[in-house]
Amino acid sequence: MAALSAWFWNERFWLPHNVTWADLADPAPGLEYPKVGHLFSALPLALGIFVVRILFERLMAGPCARSLHLQPGVGRRAQPNAVLEKVYTSITKSPDSRHLHGLSKQLDWEVRKVERWFRHRRNQDKPSTHTKFCESMWRFTFYSGIFTYGFWFLWQSPWMWDTRHCWYGYPYQVMTPGLYHYYVIELAFYWSLMFSQFTDIRRKDFLIMFIHHLATVGLISFSYVNNMARVGSLVMCVHDASDFLLEAAKLANYAKYQRLCDFLFIVFSVAFFITRLVVYPIWVLNSTMFESWAIVGPFPSWWLFNFLLLVLQLLHVIWSYLISRIALKAVLRGKVCNDVRSDIESSSEEEASSPAAGHKTSAHSPKGQNGTNGHCAAAAKAQAQNHSSW
DSSP, rough: HHHHHHHTTTTHHHHHHOOHHHHHHOOOOOOOOGGGGGGGGGHHHHHHHHHHHHHHHIIIHHHHHHTTTSSSOOSSSSOOHHHHHHHHHHOOSSSOOHHHHHHHHTTTTOOHHHHHHHHHHHHTTTHHHHHHHHHHHHHHHHHHHHHHHHHHHHTTTTHHHHHGGGGGTOOOOOOOOOOHHHHHHHHHHHHHHHHHHTOOOTTTTHHHHHHHHHHHHHHHHHHHHHOOOHHHHHHHHHHHHHHHHHHHHHHOOOOOHHHHHHHHHHHHHHHHHHHHIIIIIIIIIIIIIIIHHHHHHHHHHHHHHHHHHHHHHHHOOOOOOOHHHHHHHHHHHSSSOOOOOTOOHHHHHHHHOOTTTTOOOOOOOOOOOOHHHHHHHHHHHHHHHHHHHH
C-alpha cells in the first residue's frame, strides 16, 4: 500500500518542477494550502444536504406541487400477475410481438390486454409529475443558491477580473475560506446525488448518471488537490449559470405554464450557448492553456487538466448543436419527442393510437402543448454530459 500510495502521489506528476509536497505542508502561520484531508469534510456535509433535500421536498416542494394540483402517485396500476411480473423483471425492454402472442396464449388474454399490462407496469416504476416537480424544485433552489454564492465570491476575487491571477505564485496559493466553502459545497452536492440515486425511483439511465456523478466528484477533487482551485471556481461558475434556468423551465412545464416554460427554455438556451461556446473557451481555456504556459509552464497533471477541459469543450459543442436542433424543431413544428428519461406515458393516448400487435406508441406531445418535456429532457442530458467531464 505504501508503494501504491507513493506511486499515485508522485510529485513529478502532480506538481510543477522543483516543487514538492513538503514545500506545501507548512505554510506561514494563519495560511492554508489545499490538502487531500480537506475533501473528507464533504462527506458528512453531503449527508446533511441529503437530509435537507428530504425535508425540503416534504415541507416546501410537496405543498407547492399540491397547490398546483400535482398529486403524488401514478395513474392506473397493473393488476398483480406473477407470470407477467416475472417476465417484466427479467427483461430490459418491452416484449416483442412474438413474446406478446406467447403470453397471450398462456394467460388466455388478448394481446392488447397484455401490452396494456406492461405499459401500466412500466408507468408504476416511473416518477410521477409530483415527484419530478419536487426534485426539480430542489435542484432549482440549490443551483440558484450556489450560483449566487459563487458569483458573489468571484466578484470579490482578483482572478475573475484578470485570469492571470489564477497562476501568479502557483502552486503557493492560499486556500481562502470562501474558495474552500465553494468547493466543498459543490463536491458535497454531487456526493449527495450519488446517495440519493439509491433511494430515488430507479430510472433507466441510472448507471450513466452514477458514472457522471462519480466523474464530477473525481474531477472537482483533482483540481483541488493540485491547487488549481482558482480556475476551477471559474469553471464551476460558468456551468452553474445555466443549470438553474433549465430547472426553472422544467418546473413551469410540470405546472403546465406553457408560455412561461417556452420563454425560460429560450433563456436557458441563450445562456447555455453564451457561457459554453463563448465565455468558457475565451475566458477559461485561454487561461488554462496559454496564460498558465507562460507563467507556470507545463507539467504532467497540467496536461491532463487541459485535456479534460478540452473534452468538456467538445461536449459543449455537441450538446449545443443538439439543443439548437431541438429548439428549432419545437419552434417550427410545435412539438418534439417526449422525455425519454422519466416522463410517464399517457395511457389513454397510447391506447387510442396503438394497434393490438405491438406497434410503437406515439412520440408526440399531448394535445395543446408544444413538447417542452422533450427539449427539457434533452437539455438536462446536455447538462449532465457537461458536468461529467468537469
